[in-house]
Amino acid sequence: MKIDRPREYVIQNLKYAFNPSSIAIVGVSNNPAKFGFQVVHGLRRYRYAGKIFAVNEHEDNVQGLKAYRKLTDIPEPVDMVFIAVRAEKVAPIIQEAIEKKVRIVAIATSDFTETGRDNLQDEITNLCRSNKLPMLGPNLLGIGNPHFGFNCGFAPVLPKKGGVALISQSGSAMLGAMGASQLRHYGLSFFAGLGNKADVDFSEMMLYAMGEPYTRCIAMYIEGLDSPDAFIDACREIVLKKPVVLLKAGSSAQGAKAAFRHSGAKNIGVNNAEFEKIFEMAGAIRVDTWQELLDASLALSMQPPLKNDNVALVTNGGGSGVLSADHFERCGLPMKDLAEISPDLADKMSPHMPSYWSGLNPLDLSGTAAPWQYEIAFQNCFEDDNVSCVMGSVCTTAVTNYSAITSVAITVHERYRHLGKPFVMEMHGGNTCNEAIVELRKHGIPAYPTPEQAVNAVVALRKYARIREKRT
Amino acid sequence: MKIDRPREYVIQNLKYAFNPSSIAIVGVSNNPAKFGFQVVHGLRRYRYAGKIFAVNEHEDNVQGLKAYRKLTDIPEPVDMVFIAVRAEKVAPIIQEAIEKKVRIVAIATSDFTETGRDNLQDEITNLCRSNKLPMLGPNLLGIGNPHFGFNCGFAPVLPKKGGVALISQSGSAMLGAMGASQLRHYGLSFFAGLGNKADVDFSEMMLYAMGEPYTRCIAMYIEGLDSPDAFIDACREIVLKKPVVLLKAGSSAQGAKAAFRHSGAKNIGVNNAEFEKIFEMAGAIRVDTWQELLDASLALSMQPPLKNDNVALVTNGGGSGVLSADHFERCGLPMKDLAEISPDLADKMSPHMPSYWSGLNPLDLSGTAAPWQYEIAFQNCFEDDNVSCVMGSVCTTAVTNYSAITSVAITVHERYRHLGKPFVMEMHGGNTCNEAIVELRKHGIPAYPTPEQAVNAVVALRKYARIREKRT
Numbered sequence: 001m002k003i004d005r006p007r008e009y010v011i012q013n014l015k016y017a018f019n020p021s022s023i024a025i026v027g028v029s030n031n032p033a034k035f036g037f038q039v040v041h042g043l044r045r046y047r048y049a050g051k052i053f054a055v056n057e058h059e060d061n062v063q064g065l066k067a068y069r070k071l072t073d074i075p076e077p078v079d080m081v082f083i084a085v086r087a088e089k090v091a092p093i094i095q096e097a098i099e100k101k102v103r104i105v106a107i108a109t110s111d112f113t114e115t116g117r118d119n120l121q122d123e124i125t126n127l128c129r130s131n132k133l134p135m136l137g138p139n140l141l142g143i144g145n146p147h148f149g150f151n152c153g154f155a156p157v158l159p160k161k162g163g164v165a166l167i168s169q170s171g172s173a174m175l176g177a178m179g180a181s182q183l184r185h186y187g188l189s190f191f192a193g194l195g196n197k198a199d200v201d202f203s204e205m206m207l208y209a210m211g212e213p214y215t216r217c218i219a220m221y222i223e224g225l226d227s228p229d230a231f232i233d234a235c236r237e238i239v240l241k242k243p244v245v246l247l248k249a250g251s252s253a254q255g256a257k258a259a260f261r262h263s264g265a266k267n268i269g270v271n272n273a274e275f276e277k278i279f280e281m282a283g284a285i286r287v288d289t290w291q292e293l294l295d296a297s298l299a300l301s302m303q304p305p306l307k308n309d310n311v312a313l314v315t316n317g318g319g320s321g322v323l324s325a326d327h328f329e330r331c332g333l334p335m336k337d338l339a340e341i342s343p344d345l346a347d348k349m350s351p352h353m354p355s356y357w358s359g360l361n362p363l364d365l366s367g368t369a370a371p372w373q374y375e376i377a378f379q380n381c382f383e384d385d386n387v388s389c390v391m392g393s394v395c396t397t398a399v400t401n402y403s404a405i406t407s408v409a410i411t412v413h414e415r416y417r418h419l420g421k422p423f424v425m426e427m428h429g430g431n432t433c434n435e436a437i438v439e440l441r442k443h444g445i446p447a448y449p450t451p452e453q454a455v456n457a458v459v460a461l462r463k464y465a466r467i468r469e470k471r472t
Numbered sequence: 473m474k475i476d477r478p479r480e481y482v483i484q485n486l487k488y489a490f491n492p493s494s495i496a497i498v499g500v501s502n503n504p505a506k507f508g509f510q511v512v513h514g515l516r517r518y519r520y521a522g523k524i525f526a527v528n529e530h531e532d533n534v535q536g537l538k539a540y541r542k543l544t545d546i547p548e549p550v551d552m553v554f555i556a557v558r559a560e561k562v563a564p565i566i567q568e569a570i571e572k573k574v575r576i577v578a579i580a581t582s583d584f585t586e587t588g589r590d591n592l593q594d595e596i597t598n599l600c601r602s603n604k605l606p607m608l609g610p611n612l613l614g615i616g617n618p619h620f621g622f623n624c625g626f627a628p629v630l631p632k633k634g635g636v637a638l639i640s641q642s643g644s645a646m647l648g649a650m651g652a653s654q655l656r657h658y659g660l661s662f663f664a665g666l667g668n669k670a671d672v673d674f675s676e677m678m679l680y681a682m683g684e685p686y687t688r689c690i691a692m693y694i695e696g697l698d699s700p701d702a703f704i705d706a707c708r709e710i711v712l713k714k715p716v717v718l719l720k721a722g723s724s725a726q727g728a729k730a731a732f733r734h735s736g737a738k739n740i741g742v743n744n745a746e747f748e749k750i751f752e753m754a755g756a757i758r759v760d761t762w763q764e765l766l767d768a769s770l771a772l773s774m775q776p777p778l779k780n781d782n783v784a785l786v787t788n789g790g791g792s793g794v795l796s797a798d799h800f801e802r803c804g805l806p807m808k809d810l811a812e813i814s815p816d817l818a819d820k821m822s823p824h825m826p827s828y829w830s831g832l833n834p835l836d837l838s839g840t841a842a843p844w845q846y847e848i849a850f851q852n853c854f855e856d857d858n859v860s861c862v863m864g865s866v867c868t869t870a871v872t873n874y875s876a877i878t879s880v881a882i883t884v885h886e887r888y889r890h891l892g893k894p895f896v897m898e899m900h901g902g903n904t905c906n907e908a909i910v911e912l913r914k915h916g917i918p919a920y921p922t923p924e925q926a927v928n929a930v931v932a933l934r935k936y937a938r939i940r941e942k943r944t
Contacts, residue, residue: 033871034871035840035869035870035871038870038871041870042870110838111827115827141839141869153870154839154869154870154871155869155870156868156869156870156872156901156902156904157902168791169791170789170790170791170792170794171789171790171791171839171867171869172787172788172789172790172791172792172793172839172867172869172900173789173791173792173795173900174791175789175867175868175869175900175901176792176867176900176901176921176922178901178902179868179900179901179902179903179905179906179921180902181902182902182903183902183903183906221791223791223794247795249791249794249795249798250794250797250798251798251801252797252798252800252801252802252806252807253801253806254797254800254801254806254807254808254809254833255794255795255797255798255801257809257832258790258793258794258797258830258832258834258836259790259794261790261830261832261836288802289795289799289922289924290795290922290923290924291922291924291925315644316644317642317643317644317645317647318586318642318643318644318730318731318733319640319641319642319643319644319645319646319693319695319721320642320644320645320648321644321730322642322695322721322722322727322730322731323645323719323721323727323761323762324727325722325724325726325727325730326721326722326723326724326727327761328724328726329723329724329725329726329727330724330760334724334725334726335724335726336726337726337729355583355587358730358733360729360730360733361726362730364730364733366582367613367626367643367644368507395643395644395647395648396628396647396651397507397613397626397627397628397643397647398507398510398513398514398625398626398627398628399505399506399507399510399626400628428644428645428647428648428651429628429647429648429650429651430628430629430650430651430652430653430654430655431651431654431655432628433651434651434655449648449651450648450761450762450763451762452761452762452763453763
């Protein structure tokens with residue numbers, strides 16, 4: 001539902017959604033096949049440190065917890081109420097929450113606007129708004145914060161700790177991100193599956209994220225914008241401090257219909273070009289695919305903006321280098337010759353390189369490249385004032401010491417990070433590379449399994465710098 | 473080097489590169505840091521069943537093998553010679569190989585055209601050609617065939633068995649594919665890192681692959697084409713039997729320079745539009761990124777062509793469905809409403825679906841979808857004459873029984889595969905999804921971790937059908 005401007009009480013109370021001292025779950029169940037069961041299970045599994053209260057109309061004891069008949073029966077204060085009951089029963093529970101003076105409600109229940117029941121959704125939204133009780137959902141998958149071991153909802157795993165605030169109107173997309181987090185250490189500061197997003201607006205979530213201490217990049221999956229003006233104003237303010245990257249889903253004809261049925265997002269009639277203009281004005285970085293959203297946000301959460309186009313690429317794989325160069329051009333950031341960036345750089349490195357090395361850009365160290373050769377190349381690039389970004393690329397031949405090269409990358413990054421030059425890695429291979437990618441990410445280096453993904457990351461860092469330049 | 477037309481003796485002898493009874497390695501070494509060591513190690517590790525002969529100028533015994541001073545000292549016949557010595561020493565060894573009447577030579581040695589030494593490369597190429605000895609390389613990473621446990625070169629792992637023939641001018645790109653094979657069961661029929669590709673032409677490799685019994689799809693990474701006419705003629709013949717998908721690298725200005733330094737590919741002056749025309753005439757499916765090459769080739773090796781645009785998408789994740797719909801439109805294959813495909817299909821399924829299910833396309837079964845609901849949906853789609861392709865999508869909420877859904881997908885695929893309708897799956901999540909993807913791939917179902925990748929796979933199947941229609 002539209003807002004005129006971001007509401008201060010919403011932004012203030014959102015902290016109770018991501019780090020509540022106490023939480024009441026309405027609709028808990030003893031049946032593991034029910035969502036109501038999984039909420040308590042998810043909280044316990046990751047050792048939620050606050051108090052959990054169970055509310056159930058019929059049972060006295062659920063999942064080993066004393067169950068209260070009503071919210072108002074709970075004898076202690078409650079920060080957040082999580083609701084997972086049938087749609088018809090939601091309004092009376094919100095009424096209880098208002099009486100109980102809770103700080104925020106999150107509604108998992110579906111069957112509202114997305115199935116044509118606008119009235120029911122408007123009713124609960126108005127009820128919340130007139131009582132200044134912020135509401136997340138309905139049709140919400142879950143919320144959480146890995147820094148506090150807080151996993152509240154239907155997500156089967158808590159993601160790794162990191163700097164990306166993931167705000168998603170889609171639960172399945174969010175689950176995809178959590179999967180990526182488990183597989184390749186995609187680190188989150190907090191996550192919110194907003195579902196129908198009836199009350200709390202994207203702008204309010206973003207303003208909360210701006211002040212959230214773990215957040216270094218805001219990533220969003222958006223199906224519809226209720227309040228474009230509030231979005232633009234908030235985003236313009238935020239991007240001076242933290243980058244915003246987003247995926248607008250439902251940009252196709254069939255996708256728009258599906259988005260409406262999914263989250264009640266009303267995009268039919270608002271075309272892609274209009275969204276493009278909105279995001280441009282807002283200063284948000286727009287990506288097309290889910291993978292790009294993950295890859296760009298990871299880099300933006302770990303590395304500084306890239307101030308110009310002087311990217312030096314160091315690789316032991318000729319093919320990866322060519323693929324990267326092609327993709328840089330495809331993305332509007334064509335690579336420059338090394339001599340164009342810095343006339344003496346190749347000569348400085350040459351004595352340490354194989355006779356047949358390529359002093360071009362990409363700098364091809366050849367398939368026999370040793371860790372110390374990577375170190376010399378990285379070092380020279382970082383120390384050269386004209387190089388603004390270093391991208392490293394490794395393919396694991398039978399003689400590649402990938403783990404030593406990984407250590408070199410981590411050491412070099414520590415040594416030169418004060419220079420504010422982005423560093424991005426690409427590791428092209430199997431299990432060993434995957435382990436290296438995780439290791440690099442743990443050390444704040446965005447690392448990727450294909451050349452094009454690493455290039456997308458560098459391009460996002462460049463885009464963010466351009467957005468900031470425009471605003472200052 | 474250019475050829476006028478594909479040479480019969482080359483196509484015939486290529487089988488000795490992928491399944492030789494005996495192999496001689498020139499340049500073997502006792503030092504594990506040397507490529508020469510790794511070749512023997514790689515052959516033994518995967519239990520190569522043929523005979524291995526070691527050739528070393530100075531040693532009598534290398535890696536536990538009797539070492540011969542010269543190729544001609546070997547007392548038995550040799551099918552293939554693998555050469556890993558300095559560039560200057562290659563020509564005399566080829567001379568010995570000719571004397572010895574071997575069937576094919578593979579040259580790993582670099583420092584030829586890619587470092588400006590055209591003469592040296594031309595010399596060995598002409599020597600081979602005038603003696604009808606096919607030559608792979610120089611600057612070649614390796615060749616192999618998982619179906620025969622044959623890993624010959626510098627690849628650290630042998631890929632999984634499958635139906636994709638991977639022909640790559642880049643070693644690092646090939647290593648990327650092998651990594652994907654290890655991580656997510658990307659199955660190959662054989663692989664060849666061609667390097668500078670001085671003698672054996674892409675057209676000859678492709679014609680060999682056309683007759684190779686394990687190959688169901690030909691995937692190529694190309695930096696340059698020496699003989700476009702031979703390529704077009706061969707490809708037009710092949711695509712009537714097997715699909716060809718390719719990535720043309722070096723299509724950017726900087727990429728073209730890097731490609732030249734990498735494999736000696738001379739693309740400067742030949743622009744992207746010309747390549748586009750060549751591939752169009754040839755009937756090859758062109759992709760842009762490395763990931764797309766892997767994803768499209770996997771699908772083409774497992775599933776039949778898609779005869780029209782009637783794709784039904786079954787999902788439990790609204791967001792994945794929207795992302796897929798958007799990407800289908802982006803790829804020029806917009807989704808249709810379910811009613812447009814088949815008027816009664818939604819009604820047939822409705823009794824078994826939750827009240828709030830979406831009878832649209834994507835068919836959104838909602839986050840609570842049970843395995844039996846997937847089964848009903850898949851079944852109805854397969855049995856409907858108007859549906860030409862079924863795409864399944866699963867996101868793992870806390871109540872999703874992903875392993876049962878995986879079993880359902882495998883069972884349904886077995887039951888209906890005789891209908892010739894492509895089936896593609898998407899599993900959006902973490903470790904559990906990754907395991908499911910591997911399981912599905914083992915059963916011939918191309919499965920992917922993001923919606924857009926699965927869509928790319930379906931689009932490739934549609935493109936292949938269009939290419940065949942044009943030719944018949």
